[in-house]
Every structure is written in structure tokens, then in C-alpha cells.
Amino acid sequence: MVPTGSTTGRFEYAPAPESRSIVDIKASYGLFIDGEFVDGHGASFKTLNPATEETLAEIAEADERDVDLAVKAARRAFRGWSRMPGAERSKYIYRIARILQERARELAVLESIDNGKPIKESRDVDVPLVAAHFFYYAGWADKLSYAGLGPDPQPLGVAGQVIPWNFPLLMLAWKVAPALACGNTVVLKPAETTPLTALLFAEICQQADLPPGVVNIVTGAGRTGQAVVGHPDVDKVAFTGSTEVGKAIARAVAGSHKKVTLELGGKAANIVFDDAPIDQAVEGIVSGIFFNQGHVCCAGSRLLVQESVADELMASLKRRMGTLRVGDPLDKNTDIGAINSAEQLGKIRELTAIGDEEGGERWAPACDLPSSGYWFPPTIFTGVTQAHRIAREEIFGPVLSVLTFRTPAEAVEKANNTPFGLSAGVWTDKGSRILHMADKLRAGVVWANTFNKFDPTSPFGGYKESGYGREGGRQGLAAYLKGAEL
Incomplete structure (x- = not known):
């Protein structure tokens, strides 16, 4: 809808809608655990198109039993994935990056439908950056010993990751790509209002023949996220979201063995x-x-x-x-x-x-x-x-x-x-x-003399109540390796 102000010299553009036909939204979605879509034990919830308020799909809500199954699948997969040579892990990550590029238009349309952001942003910014992060960390997978993170860097284990709704697919990439490159396995919870591109990413993992259990996706709201963060067999917690929730997570994991990174609010x-x-x-x-x-x-x-x-x-x-x-x-x-x-x-x-x-x-x-x-x-x-x-x-x-x-x-x-x-x-x-x-x-x-410029090679993170730890760049590897400090 074009503003109707009195600005002179403004071009009036005819509508140029992107077609929805490239996206096949299913009526309902289950959880992605151990390489397969499965029914959850909890109830279901709706995800809406915020531009129209139409229901897009019914989404399974994972409860503690489902999260436990996902963590156990990730733990089983960790044995093989962590021992796999870095050059072999990089092939899987690179394959995911290529599929992301091949399905870029589909991902961009789905992101805009489920999130509400303009297609030109999801098409020109979000999805290209998502692929770039997987390409970048694919390159690191066989070079960890040369990253200045110790002579024999080792993965942490199972990473529990909770991401927000503002950049659903990009936040997934920020967390999943370095975790996999370092040899960890993942249990990821997308935001309840924007689960669809994460579930499409699960299909991409299947398409790339990623070993079952390396990436698991459990959908739900706050209780599902709490179950992921609080699970005793999760070794690493990565969260992006509000400062209030970040503080609650920090309190919940205090005194445990879990390594934590928090990327929280801002007022720049x-x-x-x-x-x-x-x-x-x-x-x-x-x-x-x-x-x-x-x-x-x-x-x-x-x-x-x-x-x-x-x-x-x-x-x-x-x-x-x-x-x-x-x-x-x-x-x-x-x-x-x-x-x-x-x-x-x-x-x-x-x-x-x-x-x-x-x-x-x-x-x-x-x-x-x-x-x-x-x-x-x-x-x-x-x-x-x-x-x-x-x-x-x-x-x-x-x-x-x-x-x-x-x-x-x-x-x-x-x-x-x-x-x-x-x-x-x-x-x-x-x-x-x-x-x-x-x-x-x-x-x-x-x-x-610029703003909001991002690159996978550059670390990102905050001070004070904006969190701690860094995502992106060589520094982003440290969060997923034992004893690694920068």
C-alpha cells in the first residue's frame, strides 16, 4: 500500500506480486526427529500469515517427551558425526548450502508468507546470507586445528538452540552451520509464529542425506524451549531473543556443565x-x-x-x-x-x-x-x-x-x-x-557510514544486557568447541 503523502516526483508502481505457487504448504506438520517427521505427544497450534491472518498450517507442539526423544537421537548421532573427518562433514554442509541456493526462491516466498517481511528482503538479504553461512562454515570443518582454538579442538556434544521469529531461517543458519562444522549435533526450536522455513530446512537435510539425528527440529512455544534448554543431556545452549528470556536461561543453566551464548535485545x-x-x-x-x-x-x-x-x-x-x-x-x-x-x-x-x-x-x-x-x-x-x-x-x-x-x-x-x-x-x-x-x-x-551490514566472516554479539558470546566468523566456532577461547 503506497503512502498517500504529498511527496512530489515519486514514482507510482503497479503491483508486482511474487507467485505463491512455488511453495507447497502442507495442512499440518510434525516434528523432525532422527531424520524423520513424526507426530508429537503434545497438542497442535496454528501458524498464521500476519499480512492476512489466514491459517497456514497446523504445527505439532513438542512436549518434554518429544524433546527427550530429539536429544537422545542427537546423542546417538553425535558418536558418528563427531568422529567423521572434518573434510567429510564439510561435504554435507556444502551440499546443504547448494540446496539452499537451488531452493532460494521457494524459501524466500515461504519466509515472507510466514513472517510478514517484504519479499525483496527475504529474497535479496536473508536467503543469500543463509547459504553464505553454510558455505563459510563448510570451509572451516576440516581446518579447526588451524583456527587458533587449540591444537586438538573437540566438539561439545548436543547443542540446544532456540531462535526468534524476526529472521527465522537466518538465525537457524547462524546456529546450525557452526555447530555442524565443529562436529556437534543439534536440537533446534524455531519460534512458534514462524516455524515453516525451519521445517522446510528439515526437508533439505533429508535431501542432502544428512545422517539421521544430526539435526532435529522440535516446534512449540515457550515450554518447548524450556525443555530444550533444561534437558540434562544438552551440552550447549544457544539463544537469540528477548533479554528477559535470556536472563531466565542464564539462571536456568547457572552451575551446570552447559556452555551458553546469548544474543539478546538492543537499543542501538x-x-x-x-x-x-x-x-x-x-x-x-x-x-x-x-x-x-x-x-x-x-x-x-x-x-x-x-x-x-x-x-x-x-x-x-x-x-x-x-x-x-x-x-x-x-x-x-x-x-x-x-x-x-x-x-x-x-x-x-x-x-x-x-x-x-x-x-x-x-x-x-x-x-x-x-x-x-x-x-x-x-x-x-x-x-x-x-x-x-x-x-x-x-x-x-x-x-x-x-x-x-x-x-x-x-x-x-x-x-x-x-x-x-x-x-x-x-x-x-x-x-x-x-x-x-x-x-x-x-x-x-x-x-x-552504513548500517545493518552482515557477513558470515564477521563476528556478531553484544555487551551488557545484549548478551555474551559471538556468532559468525572464526569467533563463532569457539562457542561450539571444548575449552576454546578467543
Whole structure:
């Protein structure tokens, strides 16, 4: 749905919908355990298309008995998989990567249907990165002894992995690929609102002839995740999601033998100095907060702009927001798709209402939202201070809080004044200032004159309440090997 603002010179595009025919969504799905799809012992639940609210499929909900079966299958498979030469493991991982490429269009369409994100993002960003992660870690499988992780690195065992709904397939790749490369086996629980691409990945594992039990996928909600994390025969826990749940996981595994990595929430500062190229910065701001409907843990949800250019930048940003297209995720012209669930939409509405009550000035481009599904327009709040909840709490939606600063020292102080520490962005023409800011900012990733750029060779993770451990790169191997530290 194209915004109806008064921006001049905007092209009006005819709809260009991607076909759903490439995807075959089954009426119901079981659990993937020991290389086969099986019925679960628990109830079932529905997964919905957030753009239309239509039911897509019935999904089996794994209970503790199902999780136990999956862990036992992973333990049996571990004996053979861990002893397999790295060069042989790499062949399986490489084969998975090639199949991911071959089925890329199918995966992209299914991700957009189940998640609500625009097809151009799932097609051009998510799925290519998924394949790239498997290619990258396939290359590491026979080189672990040369990775600086000890002379004889050994796998941990069974990895219990719990992933979120914002990047379902990409988060799977971040966790499964390094685990397999290091010789571990996996029990993975996808988010309850976005299980379909994980279940399609299970089919890909079968297509690649991956030995049974090396990857097991158990679907369900929070109780299923708790069963995975709490199982006594799980050696490694990897979680991406909210800080609240991450803290609960840390408490649950404290004192156990389990190795843990947590990639949690964020409230990233996107800092624009007065010498920054304004048009380039505006594109980075839009990408930083409106990409994937703001459903990004490292989203640049706090804009810190130097006072002397604040008016100019805000005028340019509003013009650019007036060109964003909100609507059908399968339309190739869509910039902002559907909010993933009614629950998440409710949270966004609650926090933005609090922003209004606290005196923030809300602005959004005029646009007609679809009558069915879960939608929220791209929104900015000005007149925001550090005390506002919308400047402190993670909204996880297409909402930007704008603050100003005068000096670099003030920018650093405001940027670091948060319990989170996942990411940040710096926009300036001076390389020395970029290096100075990167040194001072307490964030795991600092982007310079760009935002939301990822590569499988580069580690990602946070400080403070944004979690600990790193995913991606050589550093991502350490989380899946005994005694490995970087």
C-alpha cells in the first residue's frame, strides 16, 4: 500500500506480486526427529500469515517427551558425526548450502508468507546470507586445528538452540552451520509464529542425506524451549531473543556443565554528525530502523543527530519516509511488510502510546493500511529525552526516537546510557572521528557510514544486557568447541 503523502516526483508502481505457487504448504506438520517427521505427544497450534491472518498450517507442539526423544537421537548421532573427518562433514554442509541456493526462491516466498517481511528482503538479504553461512562454515570443518582454538579442538556434544521469529531461517543458519562444522549435533526450536522455513530446512537435510539425528527440529512455544534448554543431556545452549528470556536461561543453566551464548535485545544509537553526507545518512537511518519492520535486535532505534544539522536531516528523513511503500509482503515493490503477530503489534502500540503521553511528538507519513493483518506505519518521535521509555526500551517495530547532541562527548554519553550494548552506527566524513567513536561506544558492532551490514566472516554479539558470546566468523566456532577461547 503506497503512502498517500504529498511527496512530489515519486514514482507510482503497479503491483508486482511474487507467485505463491512455488511453495507447497502442507495442512499440518510434525516434528523432525532422527531424520524423520513424526507426530508429537503434545497438542497442535496454528501458524498464521500476519499480512492476512489466514491459517497456514497446523504445527505439532513438542512436549518434554518429544524433546527427550530429539536429544537422545542427537546423542546417538553425535558418536558418528563427531568422529567423521572434518573434510567429510564439510561435504554435507556444502551440499546443504547448494540446496539452499537451488531452493532460494521457494524459501524466500515461504519466509515472507510466514513472517510478514517484504519479499525483496527475504529474497535479496536473508536467503543469500543463509547459504553464505553454510558455505563459510563448510570451509572451516576440516581446518579447526588451524583456527587458533587449540591444537586438538573437540566438539561439545548436543547443542540446544532456540531462535526468534524476526529472521527465522537466518538465525537457524547462524546456529546450525557452526555447530555442524565443529562436529556437534543439534536440537533446534524455531519460534512458534514462524516455524515453516525451519521445517522446510528439515526437508533439505533429508535431501542432502544428512545422517539421521544430526539435526532435529522440535516446534512449540515457550515450554518447548524450556525443555530444550533444561534437558540434562544438552551440552550447549544457544539463544537469540528477548533479554528477559535470556536472563531466565542464564539462571536456568547457572552451575551446570552447559556452555551458553546469548544474543539478546538492543537499543542501538545511530549517530549523525554535522559533516555527514545527509542523503547517505538518511538512507542508513531508514535501513537501520525500517528494515524488516524494525524487527531487528540491532535496529538503529535511537537517532542521535548533531543540533546544527537536525532540522535539515529531519526534513530529508520525512521526505524519504513519504516514499516508503507499506503493504503486501509478496509485492516486490513493498518496503515495509506486516508486523509478525497480534501480540507484537500490541506491544508496539502500547509503547508508542506511552511516547505520546510522555510528550513525544509523533509523525508518520500518510498511508492507508490494509484492513486485515497486523500493520503499523513507519513512525518517528521527536522531542524525546533520555528519560522517555521509548528511548530506553526496545520497541521492536518501525519506530524511531530522535534525540540531539552538541559534542562528540555528549553523543558518546547518550549512546552508552542504555542497559543494552549490541550495535551502533556513526555517520561522519572524518575517519579519525569514526575510530574515536568506535573506541568509546560500548557496542559489539559499530557500523561506519552504513548500517545493518552482515557477513558470515564477521563476528556478531553484544555487551551488557545484549548478551555474551559471538556468532559468525572464526569467533563463532569457539562457542561450539571444548575449552576454546578467543
